[in-house]
Amino acid sequence: MGASFQAELIKTGRRPVTWLLLAVWVILGLTFGYLLPYMSYRNGSGMAAEVPREQQLAELLPASLTTVGVSGLPMFGGAIALVLGALATGGEYGFGTWKTVLVQRPGRIAVYAGKCLAMALVTLMQVLGFFAVGAVASAVIAELEAASGAWPSAGELVTAIAAGWLLAGMWCGIGMFLGVWLRNTALAVGLGLVWTLVVENLLRILSGGLGVLETISDWLPGTNAGSVAAALGVIPITEPGGTPGVVAAVTGAQATGTVAGYLLLSGIVAIVILRRRDVN
């Protein structure tokens, strides 16, 4: 597995689209996590206009780094992670490289496990990258506004980073599964994004009052990812100034368990498919 991991690191690290997606994520996170909210705060307008100014500023300061850091992951950050995962596995079909890789030496499980480890590292970079940039942005805002520059405790930071990594990992794992299942990058990315950004949100909206649909919705990956973020203090979309994709549908513990379950399940199903299926 170590050999597969090292091989994956070369492939992933030298792939321009990996860095492009990570850069897009950081830019999106900065824009929606700091830049636009700060402009809204300064101008007293925008979507968060109904939120008290003190609260608006508080959410931009270093003390809120933990909540801002995970706020984008249930939706946009998750979509980026899903695309990264779909590229990692679907790309092997597109390039016709499975046949070359699988005749080298490691078995299929070892190859997939190496891929998982490499993508775990990439998603950790995704989360840490945004936390690092967010830390700088929040410190600058605190300086500009002469506000408190107090940081969250180390424990809070570690918890938030771990939660963010879990969310990104789940979406990436689902993307990897889709890539294997559909043997295609474009289809995996397309279906994954439609599900993440559209279908789940529609289901949540339509489930109001419909018991069965609500129960189903409570077990979906997006709902649980949003609930993890909500449990960490991110304001749900249902409240003023709330974050898209964040809902407080289930408890933090249940949501964390469900997200971890999706991560595990996507890996197991992908391995089963990969092992059983012919490489043509």
Added chain:
Amino acid sequence: MGEQVMRNIHDDVHVVQARGLTKVYGARRVVDGVDLMVRAGEVYGFLGPNGAGKTTTLRILLGLVRLSEGTVRVLGHRPGDPRGLIGVGALVEGPGLYPYLSGRDNLRVMARYAGVPMRRVDEVLELVNLTDRAADRFATYSLGMKQRLGVAAALLKDPKLLILDEPSNGLDPAGMAEMRRLIRRLGTGERTVLLSSHQLAEVEEICDRVGVISQGRMLAEGTVAELRGEGQLMVRADPLPRAREVAERVLGPQRVSVVDGVLRLRTAPHRAAVVNRALVAADVAVSELRVVERTLEDVFFELTGGAGQPRVGEER
């Protein structure tokens, strides 16, 4: 025929042992009861028209495709077993490599998977003459260079068994000649090469033994000479009855026939002088005597019922 090659063929050691190899997709038997025994050290040609089942058979041997029926051992192990794959290098249906990586980085990736030292990367690049372009992206390579890099990837493990599936596919004549030279070089010494091709000249030129497959079935197997069978002598002589009588006395009646007023003698080409001397001594005027040998192409089209044979008006 080009340079002399030294091979150490072990008739009693088989690196590939496949019996009753069968692959079924739905109702279609893509590979149907193929027996394949490849001896250590030989260059074995796996010949068949497009869609004959060559690639599927090779994919089964490599563990990429599960077999439906039959038994297979490659270097003594089940197909796809990492213990067997250590000694196998393969290029299956074109080089599957990463277009955004350089040639060298592609080989570094595969070397990591294979667990071979990184110095091997430069060795195989040298072997396939790609050192100068190793830093360029794979996507910028010509088809011939891509094929050569695919061969380099197959050689990383310095494999005992090298499986090459249509390595000359899509190459121009110069590229094909270069690939043949490379394969001939790779097939020296102890290494076994299993070469799948529909290029008859390639197989005829390079391979020690040949298996002909069509519609999933192995139709014939043997050395190129065995498959071609005995040669023939064609004799125009006068008077014909007297010539036939003399030829039957020299070679035996079962080896002599007359087709369109021409004597056809089934015998080895080196006996032409003996036949000629006997005819002249018997006062027969010989106006033409020439050796007629079946080519592998003749054998191939006979066996496959003309599959892949060009239609009238097409160039072969």
